[in-house]
Amino acid sequence: MTPPVLILDQTDSTNAEARRRAEAGETGPLWIVARRQTAGRGRRGREWASEGGNLFATLLHVTRKPPAEAAQVTFVAALAIADLLDVWAPPSLVTIKWPNDVMLAGEKVAGVLVESGAHESGGLWLAVGIGVNLAHAPEGTERPATALVHHLRGDVLAPPTVEAAAAVLAEALAVWMDRWETLGFQPILDAWQARTPGLDGPAVARLGRETVEGRAEGVAPDGALKLRLADGSLRLISAGDVFFGEAA
Numbered sequence: 001m002t003p004p005v006l007i008l009d010q011t012d013s014t015n016a017e018a019r020r021r022a023e024a025g026e027t028g029p030l031w032i033v034a035r036r037q038t039a040g041r042g043r044r045g046r047e048w049a050s051e052g053g054n055l056f057a058t059l060l061h062v063t064r065k066p067p068a069e070a071a072q073v074t075f076v077a078a079l080a081i082a083d084l085l086d087v088w089a090p091p092s093l094v095t096i097k098w099p100n101d102v103m104l105a106g107e108k109v110a111g112v113l114v115e116s117g118a119h120e121s122g123g124l125w126l127a128v129g130i131g132v133n134l135a136h137a138p139e140g141t142e143r144p145a146t147a148l149v150h151h152l153r154g155d156v157l158a159p160p161t162v163e164a165a166a167a168v169l170a171e172a173l174a175v176w177m178d179r180w181e182t183l184g185f186q187p188i189l190d191a192w193q194a195r196t197p198g199l200d201g202p203a204v205a206r207l208g209r210e211t212v213e214g215r216a217e218g219v220a221p222d223g224a225l226k227l228r229l230a231d232g233s234l235r236l237i238s239a240g241d242v243f244f245g246e247a248a
Helices: 014-023 073-088 162-183 186-194
Strands: 005-008 029-034 055-063 094-097 101-104 109-119 126-134 202-207 210-219 225-229 234-237 240-244
Touching: 005 162, 014 029, 014 055, 014 109, 014 126, 029 162, 055 073, 055 162, 073 094, 073 101, 073 109, 073 126, 073 162, 073 186, 126 162, 162 186, 186 210, 202 225, 202 234, 210 234
Parallel strands: 005 029
Antiparallel strands: 029 055, 055 126, 094 101, 101 109, 109 126, 202 210, 202 240, 210 225, 225 234
16 A cells, blocks of 8 residues: 655655654654755765755655664665656666666666664654655766656656656555565565666775775675675675776
């Protein structure tokens, strides 16, 4: 069943709103969507540009999974975003970059930020934050960014409205969340790997103050990137900025 979608004209960030509601006892599932964010955030505390016409959405969800498994929801979210883009763009252009950046024609079009905490009712509350560049792409980013408007299928005249995109995303994520909650992570990982190129070639990982180079050798059963270093050792990367192929 698809959760309800609450659309706000403005908020500081949809993740922050989800956190406030979770800490006040709400369990969801509930989508919180904003037409404008005044303090949008990306991974590692980076600002997330919040131009009107783009999608800023967070799913508030409570899970009984342990924290290590709950983190898998980032892969679930990436699959739902890819499904959303497939509706308006040629599916051949839609890929995922480990772990959860969704790409159009090789440029970033969407990102995921998951936050969590203990819920008073038991279990963990999850704030699954999703930003999708529908109509505008930010400038001055480290790696090229794009927007859906630049990659529409020939039979599509305009990118979706915020309401239309939110509805499709909510439906897609409900399907993937149900599979994850009932069947476990393996079906999610299989679908995710099918959309993720570069998992068997050169890669560079930036891990805070450390940068490591090697060759990607796929992912571990928990979704961690397997990176074979020059000395032959295997490094498991569970989080960080990773660049693949020639871009590395």
